[in-house]
Amino acid sequence: NFSPPARFDEARRVAIFGGTHGNEMSGVTLVNLWVKNGSEIQRKMVDTKPFITNPRAVEKCTRYVDTDLNRAFTPENLSALGEGDLPYEVQRAQEINRIFGPKGSPEAYDVIFDLHNTTSNMGCTLILESSKDYFNLQMMNYIKVTALRSNTEYYPRFSCKSVNIVLCDWFIAGLEVGPQPQGVLRSNIFEAMRVILKHALDFIELFNEGVEFPTCTVEVFRVLERIDYPRDANGNIIAMVHPNLQDGDWEPLNPGDPMFLTFDGKTLHYQGSGTIYPTFINEAAYYEKQQAFVTTRRETLVASAIRKA
Amino acid sequence: MSVLISLYLEQSNSGTNRTTYVMECVSLPPLSNFAICGGTHGNELTGVYILREMQKHNVEKVGSVSITTVLSNPRAVDACRRYTDRDLNRCFTDDLLSSPITESTPYELRRAQELNAHLGPKGSEEAVDLLCDMHNTTSNMGLCIIFNSADWLILHICKYLQSKITSMPVRALQMDLPLSEAFSVDSLGKHGFSFEIGPQPHGVLRADVFNTMKEAVDLTIEWLQQFNSGRTFEGGEVEAYTRWKTVHYPRDPTTDEITAAIHPQLQDNDFKLLQPGDPIFLSLSGETVKHEGDALYPVFVNECAYYEQKIAYHLTQKSTLTLPSINVKKD
Numbered sequence: 271n272f273s274p275p276a277r278f279d280e281a282r283r284v285a286i287f288g289g290t291h292g293n294e295m296s297g298v299t300l301v302n303l304w305v306k307n308g309s310e311i312q313r314k315m316v317d318t319k320p321f322i323t324n325p326r327a328v329e330k331c332t333r334y335v336d337t338d339l340n341r342a343f344t345p346e347n348l349s350a351l352g353e354g355d356l357p358y359e360v361q362r363a364q365e366i367n368r369i370f371g372p373k374g375s376p377e378a379y380d381v382i383f384d385l386h387n388t389t390s391n392m393g394c395t396l397i398l399e400s401s402k403d404y405f406n407l408q409m410m411n412y413i414k415v416t417a418l419r420s421n422t423e424y425y426p427r428f429s430c431k432s433v434n435i436v437l438c439d440w441f442i443a444g445l446e447v448g449p450q451p452q453g454v455l456r457s458n459i460f461e462a463m464r465v466i467l468k469h470a471l472d473f474i475e476l477f478n479e480g481v482e483f484p485t486c487t488v489e490v491f492r493v494l495e496r497i498d499y500p501r502d503a504n505g506n507i508i509a510m511v512h513p514n515l516q517d518g519d520w521e522p523l524n525p526g527d528p529m530f531l532t533f534d535g536k537t538l539h540y541q542g543s544g545t546i547y548p549t550f551i552n553e554a555a556y557y558e559k560q561q562a563f564v565t566t567r568r569e570t571l572v573a574s575a576i577r578k579a
Numbered sequence: 580m581s582v583l584i585s586l587y588l589e590q591s592n593s594g595t596n597r598t599t600y601v602m603e604c605v606s607l608p609p610l611s612n613f614a615i616c617g618g619t620h621g622n623e624l625t626g627v628y629i630l631r632e633m634q635k636h637n638v639e640k641v642g643s644v645s646i647t648t649v650l651s652n653p654r655a656v657d658a659c660r661r662y663t664d665r666d667l668n669r670c671f672t673d674d675l676l677s678s679p680i681t682e683s684t685p686y687e688l689r690r691a692q693e694l695n696a697h698l699g700p701k702g703s704e705e706a707v708d709l710l711c712d713m714h715n716t717t718s719n720m721g722l723c724i725i726f727n728s729a730d731w732l733i734l735h736i737c738k739y740l741q742s743k744i745t746s747m748p749v750r751a752l753q754m755d756l757p758l759s760e761a762f763s764v765d766s767l768g769k770h771g772f773s774f775e776i777g778p779q780p781h782g783v784l785r786a787d788v789f790n791t792m793k794e795a796v797d798l799t800i801e802w803l804q805q806f807n808s809g810r811t812f813e814g815g816e817v818e819a820y821t822r823w824k825t826v827h828y829p830r831d832p833t834t835d836e837i838t839a840a841i842h843p844q845l846q847d848n849d850f851k852l853l854q855p856g857d858p859i860f861l862s863l864s865g866e867t868v869k870h871e872g873d874a875l876y877p878v879f880v881n882e883c884a885y886y887e888q889k890i891a892y893h894l895t896q897k898s899t900l901t902l903p904s905i906n907v908k909k910d
Contacts, residue, residue, distance in 0.1 A: 389783050454883045512786060516786060554783045
């Protein structure tokens, strides 16, 4: 590949969001820590702002107060009128968009990391919108490669099952670490998220200093569809994630493999036409969103070389 | 309840100088009604779904045992929250059960009094013979049978379940409060205990946990039937974890915020003996806090619901309780 590197402006302003879901404790704890003492997240020539996005939900240690903040950033919501009459999270979305956006405009922050936890056994998952550019893809790849190396070399406490990049269009891009119950702070999960962010900020600092990141191939999982629990006519769940699938995030699910187990012990099998890679398996917050797990397929993307403009 | 006891011996866990007494068989009245509760905490899903299945299959009588299924806290279950106003499973002390109900009485206090009328009254002859309440914990505790006083029936049920269940460890935990101070739903029954299974995040239903809870409930009903039909259950010993001591999280003296997480070496190690010098907390700034004092057994390590009271875990001692043989009293 002899084409010149793609040029991107320096990333001068970086935001780290915690508490988008008020009961996902790693992000809440890290951001609160860094708001008090931000020395750990300082980098040369970068303005890094830690920010609690949903303070009321954090206070109540609940996912949300009126509506899920992580689904609230729609164009309709961002332009809705009504101020104090709007659901709390819609007001917050507008406020966050004012401070850190507007999305896509020159005033917007250059990079935003939204910190999440999941009850699923997903390890460290770096979430990227599929439309994102090579800068973001290179950054996620750097984080993944460095985190996996530090797993064995530098950080004995870093004990993430895996580090994976997922392309998904219904999220604010960010970082999802699990498994961790809602409302609980697990030390190993907390430290893993901390290390991931360290690598992310290191990347930004290196990039801003003029380092060229050569072209590379990046293994990703692309989200396909959401699979709901089997339900009866009244909408009640009639089966559970099968023990063989439970905790099997990122492992192949083949046609015919056990998928659900009914309450009286019958196995329901995956009926798809090909192998998929399930994730978000048995996430607590997704029962109300009708999602038992999400299917993905593996892809290899090529990221062009990048360099500061 | 009157119980004939010939000899009773409680031993410490040193286990070195033990004298064995032969205990006479104890005869106890039959147990004809069994209440099974779930959703006492609305986000502990296993019990909620076990009840749903039992109610779907109209489980009302199994042999000699009539079964009552009770969804303890329907409002909390609907909202998938631990409680609405206050923790229902702390509302069953004698004082709270007799406090006057006014318009401002919290939902759970009212509900406790309703449950007391339905399944109790606590401490009376009309109370249900046996009450079992189903719970989940985020702690790695396997299956625990938690009871207030060490009564023979419950200890025999523990022994039976321990001999039959292989999917996870089965342990007995004893609270030992005076009945008037016993605060949980299961104190309503003449005999009462809770099943506590973890780890499971609140708001999540795991198939392996569901299957173990179902097995535990089915085995309890099986035991009751066998007991009522005259089988003698041989005496023996049951290990129980007792004398709970609460350990709180380290906190910031001005803000009262928690400043450390359970140390990775303690995390998920419920029931593993904690020795002086073992790490217990890892502060957010990276310092390790170590256990001081007696070697004890930690339980409820990093239970989500305890953050509210800043409780990190409890420490217990292991006791060996001796049981006589028991059978049903024939009139």
